[in-house]
Amino acid sequence: MLKWILGKRTRTSDRGVSLPSGNLPAHVAIIMDGNGRWANRRGLPRVAGHRAGMSKVREVIRACDELGIRCLTLYAFSTENWKRPPQEVEYLMRLPEEFFRTEIDELVERGVRVRFIGDTSQLPPYTQETVQRTLEKTRDNHGMIVNFALNYGGRADIVGAVKAYAREVASGLASWDELDEARLDAHLSTAGLPDPDLVIRTSGEIRLSNFLIWQAAYAELWFTDVLWPDFTREHLEQALRDYQRRKRRFGGIK
Ligand code: IPE
Ligand code: IPE
Ligand code: MG
Numbered sequence: 001m002l003k004w005i006l007g008k009r010t011r012t013s014d015r016g017v018s019l020p021s022g023n024l025p026a027h028v029a030i031i032m033d034g035n036g037r038w039a040n041r042r043g044l045p046r047v048a049g050h051r052a053g054m055s056k057v058r059e060v061i062r063a064c065d066e067l068g069i070r071c072l073t074l075y076a077f078s079t080e081n082w083k084r085p086p087q088e089v090e091y092l093m094r095l096p097e098e099f100f101r102t103e104i105d106e107l108v109e110r111g112v113r114v115r116f117i118g119d120t121s122q123l124p125p126y127t128q129e130t131v132q133r134t135l136e137k138t139r140d141n142h143g144m145i146v147n148f149a150l151n152y153g154g155r156a157d158i159v160g161a162v163k164a165y166a167r168e169v170a171s172g173l174a175s176w177d178e179l180d181e182a183r184l185d186a187h188l189s190t191a192g193l194p195d196p197d198l199v200i201r202t203s204g205e206i207r208l209s210n211f212l213i214w215q216a217a218y219a220e221l222w223f224t225d226v227l228w229p230d231f232t233r234e235h236l237e238q239a240l241r242d243y244q245r246r247k248r249r250f251g252g253i254k
Pocket of ligand 3 (some may be wrong): 032034035
């Protein structure tokens with residue numbers, strides 16, 4: 001799986017000029033932040049920002065697919081976002097249903113395989129139904145992987161991996177002595193996917209907010225003041241161009 005993702009050739013932008021081909025990240029992860037502030041600035045309720053942000057999800061998936069990005073992870077709801085007012089939480093929980101109702105045909109047409117990371121068992125039943133339906137409809141696709149992080153927290157991901165490993169130890173399938181980074185990694189929600197090469201965060205906040213904290217250990221980080229509902233393909237290409245200029249050393253010397 002990893003070999004397949006890394007091995008696939010990349011393409012330049014459809015407009016051709018703006019992005020040199022090659023050296024594109026295999027895995028881009030995005031912290032889609034700033035919806036509430038976008039709405040506030042327009043005198044609109046916060047949820048209007050979430051609605052506007054949804055169309056950006058469509059735009060970014062299309063762009064990544066056309067650019068040849070093999071894997072895209074989108075932070076949609078964190079384990080800490082339950083602290084928000086119940087009406088906002090409910091609105092956010094209803095968005096996947098609407099999003100996939102309108103987008104599923106195009107996603108299938110593009111061959112996109114949708115995955116979810118995070119504890120989906122704690123989502124309301126209607127959101128869980130959407131999750132199941134979407135998984136089933138895109139299960140046999142072999143194109144870009146799009147991971148939606150829903151009720152996702154990096155710390156919870158690590159705790160979940162340790163518990164899963166502990167169950168294997170208890171049943172005699174594994175031993176604590178053998179536990180290493182690769183084995184823990186294989187029990188995370190992102191098992192089988194390459195680590196994110198590039199993490200993008202919108203809205204001017206310079207933090208990870210519990211997103212992929214294990215997996216992003218060596219990710220390149222790119223921050224912009226642009227609020228998520230104002231994010232465009234041009235901003236994405238700007239981040240990718242910046243990524244192409246970075247020198248990744250992974251602790252070594254180049
Ligand atoms: C990101 O936008 C969406 C979620 C966290 C669900 P916010 O809702 O956090 O927007 P701001 O940060 O308050 O502007
Ligand atoms: C991170 O944004 C979570 C998502 C984008 C889903 P938050 O708005 O929740 O992060 P903080 O609270 O500013 O760190
Ligand atoms: Mg925010």
